[in-house]
Amino acid sequence: MNDLRDLYQEVIFDHNRSPRNYGELASANRRAEGFNPLCGDRVVVFLHLSDDDVVEDVRFEGRGCAISTASASIMTETVKGLTIEEADRYFEAFHRMAKGEDSDDRLELDKLEVLAGVREYPSRVKCATLAWHTVRSALYDTGDMATTE
Amino acid sequence: MKKSSAALNDDILPLDVEAVRKDFPILHQRVNGRPLVYLDSGASSQKPEQVIHALSEYERRDHSNVHRGVHTLSQRATEAYEGAREKIRCFVNAGSVKEIVFTRGTTEAINLVAQSYGRSRLGPGDEVLITEMEHHANIVPWQLMCQQTGAVLKVAPFDDNGELIMARFSELLSDRTRLVAMTQVSNALGTINPVQRMVQMAHDAGAVVLIDGAQAVPHGPVDVIELDCDFYAFSGHKLYGPTGIGVLFGRESLLEAMPPWQGGGDMIKTVRFEGSTYNDLPYKFEAGTPHIAGVIGLGAAIDYATTLGMDRIAAHERQLLDYATDQASAEPGMRIFGNACEKAAILSFELDGIHPHDVGTILDHEGVAVRTGHHCAMPVMEHFGVPATTRATFGPYNTEAEVDSLFAAIGKAREMFRT
Numbered sequence: 057m058n059d060l061r062d063l064y065q066e067v068i069f070d071h072n073r074s075p076r077n078y079g080e081l082a083s084a085n086r087r088a089e090g091f092n093p094l095c096g097d098r099v100v101v102f103l104h105l106s107d108d109d110v111v112e113d114v115r116f117e118g119r120g121c122a123i124s125t126a127s128a129s130i131m132t133e134t135v136k137g138l139t140i141e142e143a144d145r146y147f148e149a150f151h152r153m154a155k156g157e158d159s160d161d162r163l164e165l166d167k168l169e170v171l172a173g174v175r176e177y178p179s180r181v182k183c184a185t186l187a188w189h190t191v192r193s194a195l196y197d198t199g200d201m202a203t204t205e
Numbered sequence: 206m207k208k209s210s211a212a213l214n215d216d217i218l219p220l221d222v223e224a225v226r227k228d229f230p231i232l233h234q235r236v237n238g239r240p241l242v243y244l245d246s247g248a249s250s251q252k253p254e255q256v257i258h259a260l261s262e263y264e265r266r267d268h269s270n271v272h273r274g275v276h277t278l279s280q281r282a283t284e285a286y287e288g289a290r291e292k293i294r295c296f297v298n299a300g301s302v303k304e305i306v307f308t309r310g311t312t313e314a315i316n317l318v319a320q321s322y323g324r325s326r327l328g329p330g331d332e333v334l335i336t337e338m339e340h341h342a343n344i345v346p347w348q349l350m351c352q353q354t355g356a357v358l359k360v361a362p363f364d365d366n367g368e369l370i371m372a373r374f375s376e377l378l379s380d381r382t383r384l385v386a387m388t389q390v391s392n393a394l395g396t397i398n399p400v401q402r403m404v405q406m407a408h409d410a411g412a413v414v415l416i417d418g419a420q421a422v423p424h425g426p427v428d429v430i431e432l433d434c435d436f437y438a439f440s441g442h443k444l445y446g447p448t449g450i451g452v453l454f455g456r457e458s459l460l461e462a463m464p465p466w467q468g469g470g471d472m473i474k475t476v477r478f479e480g481s482t483y484n485d486l487p488y489k490f491e492a493g494t495p496h497i498a499g500v501i502g503l504g505a506a507i508d509y510a511t512t513l514g515m516d517r518i519a520a521h522e523r524q525l526l527d528y529a530t531d532q533a534s535a536e537p538g539m540r541i542f543g544n545a546c547e548k549a550a551i552l553s554f555e556l557d558g559i560h561p562h563d564v565g566t567i568l569d570h571e572g573v574a575v576r577t578g579h580h581c582a583m584p585v586m587e588h589f590g591v592p593a594t595t596r597a598t599f600g601p602y603n604t605e606a607e608v609d610s611l612f613a614a615i616g617k618a619r620e621m622f623r624t
Contacts, residue, residue, distance in 0.1 A: 064563075180566060
């Protein structure tokens with residue numbers, strides 16, 4: 057039996073109660089919406105990208121479960137100051153971690169590790185990855201609605 | 206679902222739940238170290254031993270294709286298959302087996318009516334009237350058909366208790382209304398609609414009526430003659446039967462006049478390259494080898510439900526719903542969606558400060574299986590301004606002790622989230 061506390065760590069409750077970088081970003085030059093058709097949750101990610109493709113600022117909005125809110129909150133803290141390529145590397149690494157896949161990438165996932173517990177809950181992996189799919193479509197300005205499907 | 210069922214409740218013998226539970230092998234297991242508390246029958250009910258046995262016997266002894274061979278197995282399979290059709294006819298009180306068409310489920314039954322009846326009869330400016338509380342399966346097939354024909358989709362709203370606003374329903378019926386499609390029981394709110402009255406109103410306006418009975422059929426007796434509906438759709442797997450099998454009841458005169466929907470074997474009389482002639486009802490609408498085991502399993506499920514007694518099932522579920530609703534009203538920060546006077550055993554709720562997905566995971570950890578999400582009724586979620594709800598649904602095998610387990614698990618969720 058899995059211990060629920062592996063999934064719901066105190067850090068997750070903290071981010072869920074007071075999400076960081078929450079709300080619209082007035083200076084945004086990129087915006088993407090994400091949708092999880094499984095639960096109906098939506099998230100909007102706002103980015104301010106500099107001319108040399110660095111994430112100057114990032115914010116998010118939306119209502120979701122504790123896992124998706126905490127993941128979005130931690131995502132914004134992670135990608136701020138990164139280039140598109142660097143952020144994408146985190147996306148890949150996070151995605152593999154959430155799905156419980158091995159990786160050769162020795163990237164330090166740092167505070168993202170608190171979400172590693174979702175790998176034991178297949179139905180919740182998408183909650184954790186939604187914000188990352190969404191920031192990715194904002195980074196590449198795909199114009200599509202990001203989904204976890 | 207007959208109006209008389211509520212009045213009968215006082216006179217009927219209560220269900221022996223412990224005996225019923227013994228019939229359902231799946232219930233006797235532990236999930237995450239706790240006894241399973243299955244409160245998701247609204248999504249899919251469990252199967253009694255009697256259904257599992259019928260399925261297994263068919264596969265082990267009688268399986269063959271139906272309506273095809275002269276050999277013994279084919280005759281046995283055909284007899285069992287057509288025997289089940291007769292059981293279903295009797296169960297919904299249809300006049301003839303010609304009116305009982307097998308489909309993959311409620312969804313396919315509605316699509317059949319939309320594509321065959323709707324597409325051939327409706328044109329630009331004609332109207333289809335549905336309600337705001339429909340399952341996606343009773344919305345999207347009509348949207349597709351409207352795109353194809355130029356017909357217009359109208360939606361009758363419900364109020365904040367989850368009751369259909371009958372005055373609006375009445376206003377929306379016009380001489381352009383060709384078809385009315387509504388659910389008998391809302392899967393997201395539990396509301397029991399006054400379908401008999403609605404059918405009459407729709408008929409007075411000159412429209413034909415389809416009733417989505419997916420959530421209604423498992424929870425009380427249904428009589429298509431008394432309802433006077435033109436089409437009635439339901440699924441096997443919410444009625445203790447297998448998945449992948451459903452039923453469309455259709456009024457014979459309407460089915461007779463409708464063009465086939467899918468073409469293939471079994472639905473034809475003669476095939477020539479110059480043109481083919483179609484089989485009689487109901488086979489005209491059953492192209493290809495059907496889900497024979499599913500039909501036989503559904504027949505066994507109907508035998509089982511009938512033996513328990515649909516009135517007794519309804520009374521038992523009503524008791525559980527009342528018991529759960531009382532506890533819910535005492536629970537701080539718990540909001541119930543759907544407070545209709547006439548309500549089936551569906552408790553849809555949200556807990557202040559805890560998202561339904563988190564509730565679902567924590568409940569599962571306590572062995573309690575509930576549905577969380579939009580319940581394929583996004584417009585209902587939109588009405589209440591929530592992305593999702595948690596939904597507990599009760600069946601004949603559920604007990605008051607299990608309702609207590611649900612609320613104990615809800616307590617655990619609160620503790621964890623410190624709300």
